[in-house]
Amino acid sequence: MECPETIFTKYASVLLDGIGIGKTLDYGIPAETEPLIRKGSQVKVLLKGQIRIGIVTQLKESADFSKVLPIHSVLSEGELLTEELFSLAHWIEKYYCTPQRHVIKIMLPSSIRHSMAHKEQYFISSLQTKNQLRRACAELQEKQAEQAAVLEVMLKTKRGILLTELLEKSGVSVSPVETLIKRGFLKKERMRIDRNPLEGEEYFKTVAKPLNDEQKQAYLKIIASLQEKRFETHLLYGITGSGKTEVYLQAIEKALEMGLGTIMLVPEISLTAQTIDRFRSRFDDKIAILHHRLSQGERCDEWHRIRRGDAQIVVGARSALFSPLPKLGLIIVDEEHDGAYKQSEEAPCYHARDLAVVRGKITHSTVILGSATPSLESYYNTLNGKYTLSKLSSRATQSNLPHVTIVDMKKEYEKAGGYTAFSAPLLEGIKKRFAQGEQTILFLNRRGYHTSLFCEGCGHIFKCPHCDLALTFHFGEKVLACHLCDFRLAPIPSQCPECKKPETLKYKGVGTEQIERALHAIFPDIRTIRMDGDTTRHKGSHEHLLKQFSTAKADVLIGTQMIAKGLHFPSVTLVAILNCDGSLQIPDFRASENIFQLITQVAGRAGRGELPGEVIIQTHLPDNQTIKLASAQNYEEFYKVEIASRKMFGFPPFSHLVKLTFVGKESEQTAQAGAVLRAFLAKKLDKSYLLHPLVPSGYPKIKDFYRFQLLIRGKIVYPIHAHLKEALAQNLLPKEVRMHIDVDPLSTFF
Numbered sequence: 001m002e003c004p005e006t007i008f009t010k011y012a013s014v015l016l017d018g019i020g021i022g023k024t025l026d027y028g029i030p031a032e033t034e035p036l037i038r039k040g041s042q043v044k045v046l047l048k049g050q051i052r053i054g055i056v057t058q059l060k061e062s063a064d065f066s067k068v069l070p071i072h073s074v075l076s077e078g079e080l081l082t083e084e085l086f087s088l089a090h091w092i093e094k095y096y097c098t099p100q101r102h103v104i105k106i107m108l109p110s111s112i113r114h115s116m117a118h119k120e121q122y123f124i125s126s127l128q129t130k131n132q133l134r135r136a137c138a139e140l141q142e143k144q145a146e147q148a149a150v151l152e153v154m155l156k157t158k159r160g161i162l163l164t165e166l167l168e169k170s171g172v173s174v175s176p177v178e179t180l181i182k183r184g185f186l187k188k189e190r191m192r193i194d195r196n197p198l199e200g201e202e203y204f205k206t207v208a209k210p211l212n213d214e215q216k217q218a219y220l221k222i223i224a225s226l227q228e229k230r231f232e233t234h235l236l237y238g239i240t241g242s243g244k245t246e247v248y249l250q251a252i253e254k255a256l257e258m259g260l261g262t263i264m265l266v267p268e269i270s271l272t273a274q275t276i277d278r279f280r281s282r283f284d285d286k287i288a289i290l291h292h293r294l295s296q297g298e299r300c301d302e303w304h305r306i307r308r309g310d311a312q313i314v315v316g317a318r319s320a321l322f323s324p325l326p327k328l329g330l331i332i333v334d335e336e337h338d339g340a341y342k343q344s345e346e347a348p349c350y351h352a353r354d355l356a357v358v359r360g361k362i363t364h365s366t367v368i369l370g371s372a373t374p375s376l377e378s379y380y381n382t383l384n385g386k387y388t389l390s391k392l393s394s395r396a397t398q399s400n401l402p403h404v405t406i407v408d409m410k411k412e413y414e415k416a417g418g419y420t421a422f423s424a425p426l427l428e429g430i431k432k433r434f435a436q437g438e439q440t441i442l443f444l445n446r447r448g449y450h451t452s453l454f455c456e457g458c459g460h461i462f463k464c465p466h467c468d469l470a471l472t473f474h475f476g477e478k479v480l481a482c483h484l485c486d487f488r489l490a491p492i493p494s495q496c497p498e499c500k501k502p503e504t505l506k507y508k509g510v511g512t513e514q515i516e517r518a519l520h521a522i523f524p525d526i527r528t529i530r531m532d533g534d535t536t537r538h539k540g541s542h543e544h545l546l547k548q549f550s551t552a553k554a555d556v557l558i559g560t561q562m563i564a565k566g567l568h569f570p571s572v573t574l575v576a577i578l579n580c581d582g583s584l585q586i587p588d589f590r591a592s593e594n595i596f597q598l599i600t601q602v603a604g605r606a607g608r609g610e611l612p613g614e615v616i617i618q619t620h621l622p623d624n625q626t627i628k629l630a631s632a633q634n635y636e637e638f639y640k641v642e643i644a645s646r647k648m649f650g651f652p653p654f655s656h657l658v659k660l661t662f663v664g665k666e667s668e669q670t671a672q673a674g675a676v677l678r679a680f681l682a683k684k685l686d687k688s689y690l691l692h693p694l695v696p697s698g699y700p701k702i703k704d705f706y707r708f709q710l711l712i713r714g715k716i717v718y719p720i721h722a723h724l725k726e727a728l729a730q731n732l733l734p735k736e737v738r739m740h741i742d743v744d745p746l747s748t749f750f
Contacts, residue, residue, distance in 0.1 A: 010034060012071060013058040014045055015101055017113050022099045025054075026063040028070045037071065040079025040086065042113075044072040053114065055081065055104055080108060080307075082324060087362050088355065097721040097741050098348035106348065107322040109290075111300035123191040124177065125160030127184055136185060146176040154186065163188070206281040208250055215243050218390035222251045225388075226258070226330060226366045233357050235336075235382045236370040238392025239401065239633060240604020244370045245275075247392075248332050249282050251368065252313060256286070260329025261312045265320060265352055267338035268562050275315055275334070283313055290316035290323060318343065318352035321359065328363045331356045336369035336378060337597050342746045349742040353378075372604055372635075373597040376646065379639055380653045395608075402575070402606040402613030404631040408622040409579075421510050421518055421578060426616050429574045430519075430556065434526055438611060439549070439571045440556045442519075443602045444512050444578040447532035447560055448472035451509025453480060455496035458504075462489070468701040474534065475513050483533075485703045515578065516558050531559035564602045570609025576616040577602050584624065586698075588749040589651045592626045596638050599630035650690070652744070656717045659745040660710045660724075661697060664737040667706040673737040674708045677727055681712065684723040689714035698750035717743055 008028035015024050027045050029037055037043065041056045046069050053075065081089070081104070089103045105113070126133060137151040149170040153161065161169075166177065180186045211219055218236055225232035238244045252262045266275050279287050288302045288311035305311045307324040314323040318341050321331075333341070333353050341352040353369060360367035369378055369387070382389035395401065405425060412423040422430075433440050452470040454461045462471050464482035471480035471489060480489040495502040512532045519528060529549050536542050542562070549557050550569055557563060557572075583595050599617065607613015619627055629638040647654055660677070664670035674694045682691055692711035700707055712720055724741065733739055 008063075008068070008070070009061075011060050011063045011068065012037060012043070012056045013060065014043060014054040014071075015057050015104060016045070016047065016052045016054040017101070017105075019047075019052065022101060024057055024100075026060075026065060026068050028063070028068045029059075030070050033071060033074055036074045038079050039083070040081040041074060042076035042080050043074050045069065046072055055108075057086070057100070080112060080324070084328075084359070084362050085322065085324065088322075088359050091358055091362075092348050092350055092355065094721075095717065096348035096350055096743050097717075097724060102347045106319065106343075106350070109296075109299045109303055109319075111296040112303055121191060122163035122188050123160055124154070124163050124166050125187050125189075126154055126157075127187050130155060133185065144176070146170075146172040147180055150176050150180060151185070162191075206278075208253065208282075209243075209246050211246065211250070212243070212394075214238075214390075214392045214394070215247050218392065219247050219250055221388055221390055222247070222366060222368060223254055226251065226254060226260075229329070229364050231361045231364050231366070233360065233367040233369065233381075233387045235374060235378050235387045235389050236368055236392070237374050237379070237382075237389060237635075238370070238372060239395065240372045240601065241395040241401075241608045242372070242392035243395075244334070244392065245278060248334070248368065248370070249278070251330060251332075251366075252279075252283070255330040256283070256312055258329065260327050261309075261325035262314070262330040262332065263320060263323055263325065263328065263356075264313065264315045264332045265318060265334065265341070265356065266315065267317070267335050267340035279313060279315055286311055287313045287315055288323075290314060290320040318350075321352050321355055328359075328365050330366050330368070331360050332368045332370065334370050335601075337371045337373050337375040339594070339746050344742060344746065347741065349740075349745070351744060354744070372633075373600045374635070376593060376639065376642060377653045380643065400607065400612065401633060402603060402615045404603060404615045404617065406617045406619060406622050406627065406631055409618050409620050412618075421515055422522070423616070423618055426576050426618065427522065429576070429614060429616060430523065430526075433574050434523060434555050438573045439552070439554075439569060440574040440576070441563060441569075441572055441602075441605050442515060442556060442558045442576050442578060443560075443564060444510070444515055444558070445560050445580075445583070445598075446509070446511045447483070447513065447534055448481070448511035449475035449513040449517075450507035451511060453492070453505060453507055455499060455501070456504040456506050457501050458496060458499040460496050460498040462493070466701075466704045467699065469699065472511065473507055475517065476534075484699065510579075512558050512560060519556065519558070526556060527554040528556045528558055529554040531557065531563050533560070536562070561598070563605075564598060567605060568608055569605065571611070572605055572609075572613070573607055573611045574614050574616070575602055575606040576618065578618050580617070580627070581620050584621065584626065586749055588747055589646070589649070590746065590748075593642060596626050596630045596635075596642075599627065600633055600635070603631070603633070650713065655713050655715060656743070657745055657748065658712045658714075658717055658720050659742040659748065660712070661740040661742065662694075662708045662710075662733075662737055663705045663740060664734075665705060666736065669734065670706045670737050671708050673733050674710055676732055677739070678710050680727050680732055681720070681723055684726070685712075685714070685719065689720070698747070711748055 010029045011026050012029055013024035014027055037056060039056055039059055043054060043056060044051050045054055051072060085107060089107060092103045093100050133151050133155055137148050140148040149172055153166055153169045181188050222234055236244050236247060255262050276289060288306050290299060290302055306314055309326045314320050314325060333356050336353045343350050357367055381387045407423045407425055412420060430440050450473040452461060453473055462480055463469060464471055464485065464487045466487055467482050467484045469482055469484055471482055474481055478490060480492055496504060512530055516528050516530050519526060529545050531545050548554060577599060580595055580599060584591055603615040606615050617631055621627060662670050662674040678691060678694050690713040694708055694710050697707040697709045
């Protein structure tokens with residue numbers, strides 16, 4: 001029912017969740033709910049006769065329409081989004097050219113947006129004194145043994161006990177408990193229970209370690225801006241094992257003393273477990289964790305703990321940046337160079353590192369970006385005075401940097417008389433560590449057993465029918481699988497579908513699964529753990545596998561990129577990179593930077609304890625400059641070479657890139673739509689912008705959708721956004737074609 005404007009004194013603009021309306025709708029605020037509603041409140045409203053949930057984005061004195069409906073009810077106690085988060089949302093909306101509803105979606109977990117109920121359990125407490133309970137227990141001992149058993153448990157509790165725990169400890173059913181409640185001995189009431197993802201996890205208390213001179217200098221710079229509550233971004237550039245984490249911990253300790261909260265971002269879930277262990281050992285239960293492997297209930301309860309101020313430290317992956325900490329003072333982005341901080345699959349395609357700096361500026365917080373291999377953009381910002389640089393050039397402990405050997409695999413193939421996954425120096429190194437009770441890490445960024453199946457006779461390659469990508473053979477499951485859409489082909493064909501010949505089918509390429517089996521064939525007694533997308537699908541699998549390896553339940557850890565960074569295993573004395581050449585061949589201006597970072601980070605896992613470390617890099621390109629500089633961990637020299645190349649060709653940090661990806665079911669229609677938009681932008685943008693040709697994406701087809709991309713390069717992104725909005729308003733794109741906007745893309749190929 002519509003209500004005339006005059007009955008309301010205030011109105012609210014509401015952004016509705018879960019529907020495709022890109023703008024806010026105005027609703028009247030009934031007088032009785034006025035005190036409850038504020039900017040950021042979650043409300044229920046009517047839309048076309050249906051109840052919808054939304055967020056209040058603005059309070060105003062008048063509506064944009066003459067007749068509006070009233071707000072149905074208020075769901076949240078207080079605001080879900082604070083003023084500072086609204087400011088951040090506005091920045092994201094503008095910079096990443098994304099509708100506000102998409103921005104709010106990433107800022108609030110779905111359990112919060114959908115008002116997930118809190119978990120409740122029955123709590124049992126006593127209505128009588130301890131002496132009264134003792135007398136009753138003695139009287140009931142013979143005739144009502146079960147009731148006596150309940151009272152015995154209650155006598156051991158101070159304030160009460162959860163019903164489930166009471167039943168478990170007393171070994172009885174609910175019936176005797178209910179009887180004691182009716183008789184006036186006990187009381188039952190519902191109590192809210194927070195789902196704690198860390199419950200039952202053991203940890204040992206630690207104290208702050210003495211800082212060396214370099215750590216102390218970095219710490220003092222950070223504390224100066226923290227104490228002044230002055231926004232400043234610090235780049236903590238320290239070689240692997242140089243003690244960056246200890247600087248983080250002591251900075252957080254100072255923030256806690258000042259009553260300020262901290263957000264600590266890590267790029268991978270595999271790092272979250274070790275980070276949490278270190279942080280809990282120092283800060284107990286002041287920590288909350290947020291990442292996508294938590295259940296919806298756990299995420300909901302952790303989010304509310306943060307909002308209430310019960311947890312002052314948030315540890316998590318990129319979305320943890322949007323945590324509603326009441327008094328934020330410190331933001332830390334560990335491994336700031338890591339690509340996992342960039343969201344590329346859906347809008348907004350934000351980079352958590354860059355948003356950390358923006359949120360720091362909004363909240364006058366201190367921001368720390370830490371890395372052994374800083375992104376070129378971050379290091380460039382320090383040299384230009386935008387960020388404050390602190391260097392840690394030596395390892396914090398007595399350990400030295402590992403010895404690095406580059407092995408030419410072409411020569412190894414000659415020695416072996418054919419292909420081999422393991423060079424002679426690597427096999428000797430594994431054998432030596434196994435005999436000495438030390439540990440080894442083998443890195444290969446390809447999961448599965450073989451990377452493709454093809455016909456030698458006619459050249460046919462078994463590809464995914466939905467993605468046009470070679471299918472990967474998985475030995476354990478006996479399937480050919482697509483790593484883009486998870487299409488599976490089983491049983492595996494016994495003959496070529498083109499030439500019908502069975503004897504010409506051959507497998508090609510090596511994955512982590514084959515490495516593990518091959519290693520067992522060479523060293524039957526060796527114990528291995530494999531960490532890749534296949535072994536870490538289930539909740540808690542990362543933590544479980546890493547804990548097994550850290551407690552010496554395995555001699556060799558074999559894994560993909562998830563084991564490449566941040567992990568600390570003092571018993572690992574040998575690390576081998578089995579093959580990194582493929583990534584260097586990708587036509588992307590960041591290819592060299594990515595490989596340099598990867599090699600340096602993987603190499604940094606060796607020799608972190610008292611024992612000396614060794615790194616073996618197997619390659620077909622032993623003279624490649626990037627590989628040589630990475631093996632020497634010579635970041636400064638690599639930076640000089642790479643930044644000169646970027647400047648010459650005008651790539652970031654000397655410009656901004658916007659990547660437009662056009663996605664549609666029909667290849668020709670999709671390409672045509674991209675061409676039309678390119679022509680439109682070519683007319684609108686001035687000559688300072690460079691429009692690259694429209695080309696098929698690196699993955700030209702995913703899940704039956706064709707993909708074409710257009711790169712735009714320029715100094716400022718906002719004019720591009722303005723013209724994109726104009727093009728969409730003119731309906732230049734057909735409904736069948738979607739346009740995906742990625743500002744500052746990490747990859748210009750895929």
